[in-house]
Amino acid sequence: MSIAIDVVGGKWKMHLMWVLAEGPVRFGQIRRKLDGVSEKVLAENLRQMEAHGVVHRELYAEVPPRVEYSLTPLGEQLNQALQPLEVWGDANREALAPRLVESRPC
Structure with a gap:
């Protein structure tokens, strides 16, 4: 479990x-x-996810250069594993929302 948490x-x-x-x-x-999300944080997260093998970065030899990001097969498997969390969050959004706002630091 800790490996999955490290990745996401x-x-x-x-x-x-x-x-x-x-x-x-x-x-x-x-x-x-x-x-x-800031540009710096987004770039850092994408690099980490690429290093973990869940994101693919495709650089196209064009002018100007074009870069696209996508999930690798490993990333697609991970995304499927995360779907139940999304379903749970959606199902409990109403009950959780006030608590999440209250628990955020000022």
């Missing part, structure tokens, strides 16, 4: 998994979909 732990990685599950996407598109 942190504020943005699970959100990244869900964005990348939609198919190949460019850095700017990811940033627009993940409101509040």
Whole structure:
């Protein structure tokens, strides 16, 4: 279990998994979909996930250069494993939302 947490732990990685599950996407598109993530944090998370083997970075030899990110087969398996968490969160959103707001530090 701790290996899986290492791969998707942190504020943005699970959100990244869900964005990348939609198919190949460019850095700017990811940033627009993940409101509040800085460019630095997004790049760092993508690099870590690529190093873990769950994200593929494709660099196209074009002018200007184009880079797309997608899930690897390992990443797709991980995304399937995360789906029950998303279902649980959606089912309990109403009960959890007030508690999550109250527990956030000021």
